[in-house]
Every structure is written in C-alpha cells, then in structure tokens.
Amino acid sequence: MTTLTLPPGLGGERVTALGDRARLCGLYDTLGAPVYDDLAAADGFEIGDIVSAVRTGAEGPVLDLAAGAGRFTLPLLATGREVTALDLSADMLDLLRARLAKAPRPMRERCTVVQGDMAAFDLRRAFGHIVLGTTSLSLLDEAGRAGLYRSVAAHLAPGGRFLVSVMERADDDAPTEVHSRVRGASGTAYDLYEYWPAGAAVRHVTIAPVETGSEATGAPGKAADGPVTVCVDEVGTMSIAAIEAELAEAGLTIAGRRPLTGMGDRHRVTLLKAVSAR
Ligand SMILES: C[S@@+](CC[C@H](N)C(=O)[O-])C[C@H]1O[C@@H](n2cnc3c(N)ncnc32)[C@H](O)[C@@H]1O
Incomplete structure (x- = not known):
C-alpha cells in the first residue's frame, strides 16, 4: 500500500x-x-519469460493479476489467448483501456478488464494460467497474500499454473x-x-x-x-523461501523456478510456477 x-x-x-x-x-x-x-512501457523485463511460460503451458484463458496498463496483457493477447486483466487502480485500467482501443479488434475482443482486488476475487470461471508478475506480490500483506492464494486456487483449471514473480534482496x-x-x-x-x-x-x-x-x-x-x-x-519485502512455504500451505505446489536476474544484481527475482495440489 x-x-x-x-x-x-x-x-x-x-x-x-x-x-x-x-x-x-x-x-x-x-x-x-x-x-x-512511462517507465513500464520502456521496460521489457519479465515479459518474454511470462509469455513463453504461458505458450508452453496449459491451454485456456489467462488471468493477468495486477495487470496495470497491460505490460503483460497485450503480449499475452498476442499469443491468441483470451485474457482477463484485473487491477485495483481505475487510473491504471484507464491506461490499459486506451491501449486496447488502439489494438486490433480481434485482440481487443479477447480481453476482459476487471477492476478488483487480487486479494479477494470471484470471477466465476477457471483459467489455464494465472499470472502475477513484476513482483507485485509484494504489494500485499500476509492476510492479503492468503486471500490471493485462496482466490488463485479457486480459479485454476485442472492442470492450470500460477506464475508469480518474487523478489528478495x-x-x-x-x-x-x-x-x-x-x-x-x-x-x-x-x-x-x-x-x-x-x-x-x-x-x-x-x-x-x-x-x-x-x-x-x-x-x-x-x-x-x-x-x-x-x-x-x-x-x-519477502524471502522466496517464505513465499514458497506460504504457497505450499495454501495447497499450491511449486512445479518450477526460473531465476530472472543474474549474479551481481541487487535484487534476486525468481519466477515461480505453482500448480494446485487438489
Ligand atoms: C508494479 S505494477 C505492475 C503492473 C503491470 N503488471 C506491469 O508489469 O507493468 C503493480 C500493479 O498492481 C496494482 N495493484 C496494487 N494493489 C492491488 C490489489 N490489491 N489488487 C489488484 N491490483 C493491485 C496497481 O494498481 C498496479 O497497477
């Protein structure tokens, strides 16, 4: 906050x-x-990793959490998937809508924009992938993360994956x-x-x-x-090990870890892939 x-x-x-x-x-x-x-539009960090994880993973629609102005939403739509973009901020979603308005119509029509809280959402549909990039998990406190994991588990289709990036010092x-x-x-x-x-x-x-x-x-x-x-x-701030433990507690099993930063970087960012243990 x-x-x-x-x-x-x-x-x-x-x-x-x-x-x-x-x-x-x-x-x-x-x-x-x-x-x-302005800064995000000049920053390609993580986009390729998320798009290729979605391309090679489960089929079906994608939920982009904390989507902001659509740094991941637009590239995900370009893969041909249906994408639901959820964000709390009306101002960020206005920027996303403006960007979608300039996108080709078939792409635009595959996108649903939702203003909502990633810590408690009920979209009444299941997704092949749920994405929470840009280490935006750090925007939630412990209770918020517990609510997020509950909501994610309830929205993953069978075989679906939760892709979440986590940063530590x-x-x-x-x-x-x-x-x-x-x-x-x-x-x-x-x-x-x-x-x-x-x-x-x-x-x-x-x-x-x-x-x-x-x-x-x-x-x-x-x-x-x-x-x-x-x-x-x-x-x-958080530790990746602590987040993995929270995910496991919430019934989300780690199926993969991909380091997104290199040696010598001040931040260590890892893309975690989790599946529902249900
Ligand atoms: C770091 S930005 C990431 C935006 C986009 N994914 C990107 O990569 O540019 C974090 C986003 O999280 C949104 N946000 C903050 N708290 C939220 C919450 N509780 N639920 C949903 N979105 C939230 C903010 O409005 C902002 O757009």
Whole structure:
C-alpha cells in the first residue's frame, strides 16, 4: 500500500529540497499512473519469460493479476489467448483501456478488464494460467497474500499454473540506498531512489523527473520552477523461501523456478510456477 509520507534517505531529501513544488503521489494513482506507465512501457523485463511460460503451458484463458496498463496483457493477447486483466487502480485500467482501443479488434475482443482486488476475487470461471508478475506480490500483506492464494486456487483449471514473480534482496552487504537514472518511453529521464536496509520489512521507492537548470544540476542556466510530481511507494519485502512455504500451505505446489536476474544484481527475482495440489 502506498503511504504518502516523506520517504527516508535521498528520496526524502529530494522532496524536502523541492519544498512546496513537490506534488507527492502514489505510483498507481491519477498523478502517478502516467509516470509508472512511462517507465513500464520502456521496460521489457519479465515479459518474454511470462509469455513463453504461458505458450508452453496449459491451454485456456489467462488471468493477468495486477495487470496495470497491460505490460503483460497485450503480449499475452498476442499469443491468441483470451485474457482477463484485473487491477485495483481505475487510473491504471484507464491506461490499459486506451491501449486496447488502439489494438486490433480481434485482440481487443479477447480481453476482459476487471477492476478488483487480487486479494479477494470471484470471477466465476477457471483459467489455464494465472499470472502475477513484476513482483507485485509484494504489494500485499500476509492476510492479503492468503486471500490471493485462496482466490488463485479457486480459479485454476485442472492442470492450470500460477506464475508469480518474487523478489528478495540478493546480498545483505549491498548498500542501503541506490540512486539511478532511468528513461521512460516518452524520453523523460527520472531519478529513482530505492531505500532498502538489509532485513527491513519494507523498501521505499521514490521517483522524480530529472530537472535541468542550475537548481537541479549546479550548471549555469535558468533554475527549474513549477510543480514536480514525485511518486512514492512503500512495498513489503519477502524471502522466496517464505513465499514458497506460504504457497505450499495454501495447497499450491511449486512445479518450477526460473531465476530472472543474474549474479551481481541487487535484487534476486525468481519466477515461480505453482500448480494446485487438489
Ligand atoms: C508494479 S505494477 C505492475 C503492473 C503491470 N503488471 C506491469 O508489469 O507493468 C503493480 C500493479 O498492481 C496494482 N495493484 C496494487 N494493489 C492491488 C490489489 N490489491 N489488487 C489488484 N491490483 C493491485 C496497481 O494498481 C498496479 O497497477
């Protein structure tokens, strides 16, 4: 869940330096959704892994949980499957609908868009695959994850698979904080601050556009002014082993694990494939 409070570390310093120019927002709300989408549209991470797992797995419709603006939904539709895209945020789903409106009609007609909570859903149909990518599992607390697993188990067709990506800190010696520069699909450059002390229960992500001008760069030139959208997100941390244990407890047996990151990466992301033990 997003908390709109001053983040710790460099992200917080950036907000403080902006003073009343800062427009603090969540990553998936009206102000934040276009920023998230700009970055997501430039990020192909995980898409190929999920699409190929679906292509080579059980037949039948696909449920894309926490679908957002459709980073996986559109490529999944392109495989010829029927896809139900579920997300809590009306703002993210508006972006998905706009994208679908530009897609070829046969593709668009195979997509059902649902605003709902992945921690408790009842779609009254079964799916060959249920996908929860982008490590969005970390957006739920323990009770939310228990509800998710119950809902997933109730919606898997016989032989169906749950594909869920999970992230953990790769190395306890890694720095507490990392600042990187990333570019969105629009060409806009953003400062991304991640604050994640070893062993912490949550990590903080802060995203603000890179500003040009003397105020931001120290270089001669006109100082930046006007409002600046700063997205703040606070997400739970987890261990892959703990999630596997939770899945087993919920009757979802691990049928495969695929590492999605490499040696030396700050995050270890694994795509888990689970089947119903029923
Ligand atoms: C990291 S984004 C991933 C979006 C998309 N899958 C992608 O890869 O770009 C997480 C998404 O989860 C959604 N979300 C957050 N909590 C949710 C919940 N309880 N149920 C459904 N969606 C949720 C947010 O609105 C957001 O679109």
